[in-house]
Amino acid sequence: MSTEQVNTNNTSTKHLSVKRYLPDNSAESYWQEYELPVDDSTSLLDALNHIKEQLDSTLSYRWSCRMAICGSCGVMVNGIPKLGCKTFLRDYEGDIRIEPLSHFPVQRDLVVDMAIFLEHLAAVKPYLIDDNPAKPYDPTAPETYQQSPEQLARYKQFANCINCGLCYSACPQFGLNPEFLGPAALTLAHRYNLDSRDHGKKQRMAELNRHEGVWSCTFVGFCSKVCPKNVDPAAAVNQGKVEAAKHTLIALFKG
Amino acid sequence: MDKSSSHRLLPLKRNWWLKHRFFKLYMLREATVLPLVFFILCLLAGMVALLQGAESWQGWVDFMGSPIVLVLNLLALAASLFHAATFFVLFPRVMPLRIAGHSLPDQAIVAGQWAGVVAVALLFFWLLGRA
Numbered sequence: 376m377s378t379e380q381v382n383t384n385n386t387s388t389k390h391l392s393v394k395r396y397l398p399d400n401s402a403e404s405y406w407q408e409y410e411l412p413v414d415d416s417t418s419l420l421d422a423l424n425h426i427k428e429q430l431d432s433t434l435s436y437r438w439s440c441r442m443a444i445c446g447s448c449g450v451m452v453n454g455i456p457k458l459g460c461k462t463f464l465r466d467y468e469g470d471i472r473i474e475p476l477s478h479f480p481v482q483r484d485l486v487v488d489m490a491i492f493l494e495h496l497a498a499v500k501p502y503l504i505d506d507n508p509a510k511p512y513d514p515t516a517p518e519t520y521q522q523s524p525e526q527l528a529r530y531k532q533f534a535n536c537i538n539c540g541l542c543y544s545a546c547p548q549f550g551l552n553p554e555f556l557g558p559a560a561l562t563l564a565h566r567y568n569l570d571s572r573d574h575g576k577k578q579r580m581a582e583l584n585r586h587e588g589v590w591s592c593t594f595v596g597f598c599s600k601v602c603p604k605n606v607d608p609a610a611a612v613n614q615g616k617v618e619a620a621k622h623t624l625i626a627l628f629k630g
Numbered sequence: 631m632d633k634s635s636s637h638r639l640l641p642l643k644r645n646w647w648l649k650h651r652f653f654k655l656y657m658l659r660e661a662t663v664l665p666l667v668f669f670i671l672c673l674l675a676g677m678v679a680l681l682q683g684a685e686s687w688q689g690w691v692d693f694m695g696s697p698i699v700l701v702l703n704l705l706a707l708a709a710s711l712f713h714a715a716t717f718f719v720l721f722p723r724v725m726p727l728r729i730a731g732h733s734l735p736d737q738a739i740v741a742g743q744w745a746g747v748v749a750v751a752l753l754f755f756w757l758l759g760r761a
């Protein structure tokens with residue numbers, strides 16, 4: 376795991392098993408083995424690129440930024456969701472099994488259909504909701520969107536999400552019920568609820584405060600373990616439970 | 631997107647939690663409720679015995695003293711301490727406490743909760759010691 380002494384000298388041959396699914400050829404998926412040269416700097420994404428360019432051009436997988444920011448290269452590595460570009464083969468001995476992300480329908484090889492994830496993200500109204508109607512520019516008016524560093528700090532961690540979906544593959548509750556809004560969407564909702572510029576909490580509560588919202592979460596906590604950006608979605612979801620409970624109580628007393 | 635691909639999605643098997651150490655630990659945390667249910671049933675039986683009179687109360691006291699019941703209740707104690715340990719660590723993440731605009735460090739909140747456990751335990755030892 377040491378990052379200090381990474382060099383390109385330690386070249387060796389490693390063995391990769393990739394779960395293939397080619398719906399045009401066969402309705403069944405199968406494992407395919409690849410042998411490839413790696414060194415200390417070889418990421419899993421580098422390895423997949425090597426396979427595609429040198430060994431087998433039929434392999435499909437997603438990637439773009441290769442620097443853990445676009446969130447498109449998620450796969451299961453030995454059963455644990457990981458970003459291909461942030462996973463280094465030097466950290467693995469023996470069998471390395473690569474599968475498409477769990478809990479999503481597979482389209483082809485390592486490419487999954489993330490439509491339901493995107494629907495859940497959109498459902499929580501992930502944007503600033505401002506009661507004030509759009510105003511013409513008025514130089515004397517207070518600046519609506521001013522925010523102090525302290526106010527920023529309250530939600531900053533939850534704003535680091537790159538929508539990679541690893542947390543959905545880690546979440547057994549999403550695996551059991553895909554209607555569950557899930558870690559990233561609930562975290563995004565909480566991020567906007569915590570934002571001092573936002574006034575949309577009431578509107579979002581309709582989505583959050585229901586069984587498929589925060590109440591499906593049982594704090595397994597694996598989402599926060601696998602998150603490549605340290606967003607801690609489990610914390611956000613469970614803070615959301617406190618907010619949802621408050622919301623219910625207040626509604627009860629207001630009648 | 632190709633909706634027909636959705637048939638590739640297999641439902642989770644019942645043994646999903648055996649796949650990973652992290653999930654097993656989670657199930658252990660959830661399973662701590664089982665010995666606690668036994669302890670609660672013991673307490674309820676004690677209350678019923680108390681209402682029924684001296685004889686059945688003595689029967690309940692003997693029952694509570696039997697080795698197997700003692701072992702089960704010690705297990706319940708261990709389970710509740712394990713659950714407390716996991717819960718106390720989660721607590722600051724669910725309810726980050728802020729005093730005068732500064733958030734309290736997580737370790738302080740965890741230590742505070744254990745201090746609460748010790749205080750309640752001492753209070754009960756003192757009360758029972760006087761009786």
Ligand code: SF4
Nearest residue numbers: 536537539540542602
């Ligand atoms: S919360 Fe973390 S794991 Fe989940 S989608 Fe965002 S970056 Fe990925």
Ligand code: FES
Nearest residue numbers: 440441446448460
């Ligand atoms: S390629 Fe963009 S996150 Fe890995």
